[in-house]
Amino acid sequence: MKRLVRASFLTASLAILVGHASLAQAQTPLSADAWPQRPIRMVVPFPPGGGTDAVARALGQKLSSRLGTPVVIDNKPGASTIIGTEAVVRAEPDGYTLLVSGSTSYTVNPALRSKLPYDPARDLVAVATVARAPLVLVVNASSPYKDLHALISAAKAAPKSIHYATFGSGSGPHLAGALLEQAAGIRLQDVPYRGSSQSLMALMGGEIQLGIDTVAAAAPQIKAGKLRALAIAGKSRSSMLPRVPTVEELKLPDAVFDAWYAIAAPARTxxxxxxxxxxxxxxxTRDSALQEQMRAQGMEPVHLGPAATRAVIDDEIVRYRALAHRAQIVVE
Incomplete structure (x- = not known):
């Protein structure tokens, strides 16, 4: 009996020790050396084939080689990036689920939508901004507007006579158009289309007078002589269209609209x-081959760390909220 009691006591003591060891291990912060030990999932809140998807796949391939583990792209489109973004917010904060998205997820949605199932500032931690995707203002090649100031003069003379393409309320082209209105003191008429192909066809067909689209989408038609580029909406010129001035160069700094891509992780990672x-x-992002790959797709490679990315996010949320209030932009 004594031996049985002693054996039971030793077994119980061992179980307690193992339990304490497991608890201590669970409470020990995950070390950088221990990560990654399994595949990393990059959530892209857009369908395959778009700009965000291209950025994620290019980054994922390079990261996989450096880290020695697979990086899997998980496309979760829908609800203006809310579905995919929420999936990352709700994921285990262990470094194995990351978000790769454009400014829609980080600044536009929180600025324009009164109800989100998460707070990007609280529920996500910025890792880096990796690329910009500049928008370009274009007109039909036969348009009488030879430059942006000619178009602005016409818009001042006849408010809302110039129609421009958007991808819906609160989309990048819509915000860029509203910023141009505000900066130039003009009134334009926005017209929603389903995407670049439809809006550019409408522009070339004379249905609208102004297009605001990504350089990647518009450049082929510009180089083919079917469209004329008036200005780049971003802060810097496009390497794909180096001769086209920026709105800042044209003395319209308040019309700057920067579309960009960033990586984020769940808070508490x-x-x-x-x-x-x-x-x-x-x-x-400093890899020259990756940079050339991005430029070939109409993007401008950049690198902003966590603090700089966070500063851009905070600044744009304030700016876009004010813009939405003035321009009466409502997104449900």
Whole structure:
């Protein structure tokens, strides 16, 4: 009996020790050396084939090589990026689920939508901005507007006579058009289309007078002589259209609209993992082959770290909220 009691006591003591060891291990922060040990999932809140998807796949391939683990692209489109973004917010904060998205997820939605199932500022931690996708203002090649100031003069003379294409209320082209109105003191008429192909066809067919689209979408028609580029809406010129001036160069700094792509992780992801991820993403974005790949797709490679990305997000949310109030932009 004594031996049985002693054996039971030893077994119980061992179980307690194992339990304490497991608890201690669970409470120990995940070290950078221990990450990653399994595939990383990059959630893209857009369908395959778009700009965001291209950025994610290019980054994922390079990161996979550096980290020695698969990086899987998980497309979760819908609800203006809300579905995919929420999937990342709700994911385990362990460094194995990341968000790759454009400014829609980080600034436009929180600025224009009164109800979101999450708070990007609270529920996501910025890792890096990796690329910009400049928008270009274009007109039909036969248009009488030889430059942006000619178009502005016509718009001042006849308010709302110039129709421009958007992808719906609160889309990038819509915000860029509203910023141009505000900066130039004019009134334009927005017309929603389903996407670039439809809006550019409408522009070439004379249905509308102004297009605001990505350089990647518009450049082929510009180079084919079917469209004329008036200005780049971003802060810097496009390497794909180097001769086209920016709105800032044309003395309209308040009309700047920057579309960009960034990586984020769920809040409460261990800082050790975030620091390693930041370092790896920085190394990848400085890769010359990746930069050339991005430029070939009409994007401008950049690298902004967590603090700089967070500052851009905070600034744009304030700016777009004010713009939506003045321009009466409502997004349900």
């Amino acid at each position: 261990p800082q050790t993992v975030i620091r390693k991820l930041v370092a790896e993403v920085e190394a990848v």
